[in-house]
């Protein structure tokens with residue numbers, strides 16, 4: 001037995017010592033295939049680029065990614081036309097690689113972050129303004145054009161899209177369409193992005209190009225790249241107004257601020273922009289006295305659109321004090337920065353966005369303010385009117401993500417706030433990766449429509465996995481985790497991390 005074993009081992013050694021014939025392989029690597037499609041310059045598998053293309057400004061700490069499976073993209077590809085996308089899709093199918101479309105990555109919430117590796121498809125290099133039609137008042141664009149550049153191009157023709165997210169400098173058209181474009185600057189007056197979108201051209205995951213019109217457009221607004229790749233959009237445009245007029249008011253009382261906001265929203269003359277903020281947020285851009293609230297409202301500066309006497313009467317009734325022309329104009333100029341300015345003063349700006357009926361905003365904010373007191377959260381908040389009935393509400397906390405307990409505990413409070421929002425008839429604003437767990441509770445009808453559409457448009461599940469229709473974890477699991485985390489909140493006051 002023993003001898004046999006030695007002989008066997010010797011035989012094995014003999015065979016392993018023989019030089020292996022060099023294998024003849026014709027296999028081309030995935031990287032080379034991608035380079036063949038877009039050229040060496042527009043594809044990368046470098047770790048740095050893969051990391052940069054896999055995150056977003058949500059500033060999630062590393063441990064968060066443990067729950068996210070394979071969170072790094074394998075390849076980054078910057079596409080310039082539909083033929084290239086078609087070829088990249090073939091490679092993705094061949095090698096079972098997910099495709100994650102990516103615009104400015106400003107939607108946060110992990111919307112354009114991979115969960116199973118794959119190809120991060122940078123759409124910003126597809127950024128042509130194809131046609132501006134002044135006669136029929138529309139513009140035809142590629143998805144990667146930023147709102148800022150489109151605005152500049154339209155302005156040369158005396159036109160405007162009228163609506164844009166306050167992230168307009170980095171966000172691109174395709175990204176906002178895929179996120180829904182419900183609430184932004186201009187939407188209370190001109191209507192949402194859905195009301196501006198007349199047609200889309202979408203590349204299905206099987207590489208077929210399809211025109212989407214009518215009710216089917218609804219599916220792509222808030223589709224988060226899970227159905228297909230938006231490669232062109234036709235959008236309505238408006239004539240540029242002659243000017244804008246902004247008024248900022250200060251309030252001492254939260255309820256009075258919220259009532260004033262509601263009354264202004266309901267006036268016949270609609271604002272272009274209406275935001276509310278607490279002094280904690282304001283102090284990083286246009287500071288005001290601590291403990292107060294500010295309401296800033298902008299109208300088209302023409303008599304037909306400016307409700308001067310109504311504003312006077314509302315603010316008079318609810319003790320709002322006009323903060324003067326200088327403060328007001330500065331607040332309007334700061335519209336692109338106000339939400340993110342605090343980020344420069346903290347390790348991590350944690351936030352959650354809500355889409356709330358305006359008559360529930362007071363309840364949400366007063367509840368968040370009581371958590372600020374009772375749980376000592378470095379909380380601040382901001383709200384932007386999206387439609388005359390709904391507000392995009394952003395609750396934030398300035399926290400060091402390395403302080404695990406404090407970070408998770410504050411996230412737990414935001415989770416509690418989300419449960420409250422859903423009970424009150426609201427829900428998450430951006431869905432992306434992190435908020436997909438709330439879909440079944442907040443938007444069950446939308447979820448079943450999207451599941452049907454997913455099966456039809458992307459049966460093989462190539463497009464942006466684990467967003468909207470699928471979820472890496474369950475609501476119950478997260479709920480339990482955050483319950484524990486908030487219980488640890490008090491403990492976190494006494495321990496380091």
Ligand SMILES: Cc1cc2nc3c(=O)[nH]c(=O)nc-3n(C[C@H](O)[C@H](O)[C@H](O)COP(=O)(O)OP(=O)(O)OC[C@H]3O[C@@H](n4cnc5c(N)ncnc54)[C@H](O)[C@@H]3O)c2cc1C
Pocket residue numbers: 057100101102103104105106107108111112123143164165166167170171172173174175176177178179181182183184185223224225226228229230231336339340384432464467
């Ligand atoms: C400071 C700040 C202010 C903001 N203000 C607003 C605001 O006023 N209103 C508002 O609604 N949001 C706002 N947001 C959220 C965000 O900016 C918007 O949703 C924005 O439009 C996202 O565009 P993006 O180009 O960054 O898209 P990304 O974040 O890159 O992508 C968003 C989603 O769209 C998908 N996607 C991207 N391109 C395509 C494509 N061509 N085809 C298919 N899917 C695609 C991605 O996979 C992802 O799921 C703000 C964010 C920040 C950081």
